[in-house]
Amino acid sequence: MSNASLYDRYHRQIILPGFGEEGQQNLLNAKVFVVGAGGLGCPALQYLTGAGVGTIGIADDGVVALNNLHRQILYSANDIGLSKAEQAANILRQLNPEINIIPFKTRLTNQNALTLFESFDIIIDGTDNFSTRYMINDACVLLRKPLVYGAVSQFEGQVSVFRNETQDDVNYRDIFPDPPKNDEVPNCAQAGVLGVLPGIIGMMMANETIKIITGIEVPLANRLLIYNSLTNEVYQFNLSPGKTKPAGVPENTSKFLKTDYEWLCASSAANEQIDADTFNALIEKGNIDVIDVREPHELPEVNEFGNIKIPLAQLANSTNQIRSDSVVTFCQTGNRSLVAVKILRRFFGGDKKIYSLRGGIVAWKNRVKQYERQQG
Amino acid sequence: MKEFRKANGGKFVAVIFMGMNIILFGQLVDIAGSSVFIDSVPDTDRLVNVLHNTYPALAETKYVIAVDKQVITSNTFLNENSVVALLPPFSGG
DSSP: OOHHHHHHHTHHHHTSTTTHHHHHHHHHHOEEEEEOOSTTHHHHHHHHHHHTOSEEEEEOOOBOOGGGTTTOTTOOGGGTTSBHHHHHHHHHHHHOTTSEEEEEOSOOOTTTHHHHHHTOSEEEEOOSSHHHHHHHHHHHHHHTOOEEEEEEEBTEEEEEEEOOSSTTSOOHHHHOOSOOOTTTSOOHHHHOBOTHHHHHHHHHHHHHHHHHHHOOSOOSBTEEEEEETTTOOEEEEEOOOOSOOTTOSOSSHHHHHHOOHHHHTSOHHHHHEEOHHHHHHHHHHOOEEEEEOSOTTOSSOOOSSOOEEOOGGGGGGOGGGOOSSEEEEEOSSSSHHHHHHHHHHHHHTTSSEEEEETTHHHHHHHHHHHHHHHHO | OEEEEEEETTEEEEEEEEEEEEEEOTTHHHHHOSEEEEEOOSBHHHHHHHHHHHOHHHHTSOOEEEETTEEOSSOOBOOTTOOEEEEOOOOBO
């Protein structure tokens, strides 16, 4: 691009105090990756493209739907059914043909995130579910990449910047250490959202991104901003890095790759308990620790399958006995083992799959008897 | 809730409530409203007890507490002037 056209296209921002040609050059050299080309991603992408961010990656595996159009402002009615990543790239190239836009039609998972993020400078989280949000956060902490976070709920939006340069930089897990279940907090599809709100929050995310790249002012690091679109109130909260993180960011990339983020935020009702048949199938598969959380004197004795005996009260201090990737806890009728699941999940986070045997050992023995009767 | 009324020449001038106002955000508003007023408590652990007894659904929801605009990670003393907010995570995008 010639200097003359560069100067012309970006003239109104180049003349800003503290911005100048240097700020513009920083933008043109920057590589920003936007995860999710939806309500937050669309406005963020549009303004970053306009501002002249030199390379923009877009990851979204979804297609445009009619009920997206009220807030996902890059798409039109003719785009319904088309890939969001590709269609967003097409529209943005028309807006600014002089930058490099790379669409990825794939779903971002912990298996591809590190590779995709590697060649970018800043990551923007415009996703709509907790599993992906925690995964993106962990990837950015491990790669030490700045993450611009935004999320909405009905009439309120949150924005923050996680710089990830040093240990003192707050990340998402310092604010919300316990991953909520995906069905615990209503998303836009369930709770509704006015199109303007993700528009405002997405633009704030673009604004923070530009501040990080150009170094103008201080980005929203170690602070959480909450905007209420009904009252027009804006709140800012100061954040400190967490002192202890028993279930925090995976220590290294190999643990990150093994973390099951879908499960981490999977709905609790569906995933905490397993029935006798599923339990037997898991034992068959192996790599599982079965834990009897009853008191030592309780009957019936269980010797049909291998199990470790750790009474519930001692469980929190005996986690070193648990080594397998899958863990099933059981008690007499399935109540104490639910408490055991909570204790273990708090300790292991997403490192292990932890279940409770529904109905306890009583239900399991009955099921086995029933099965034997059917067979014989 | 204690109530103090000051009289000035027989004219009522101020009502001071000895209690705390808690601001709620996001889905917590559906449980308890956008703000709740409770009797003063000395620290955030006791605040959580009172809130969870009054609004049991809060105990089933994830949120963090901010005191005077600082998100806290452990039990924190409160005074009459403390501004307390309950912040839930949002997932929408």
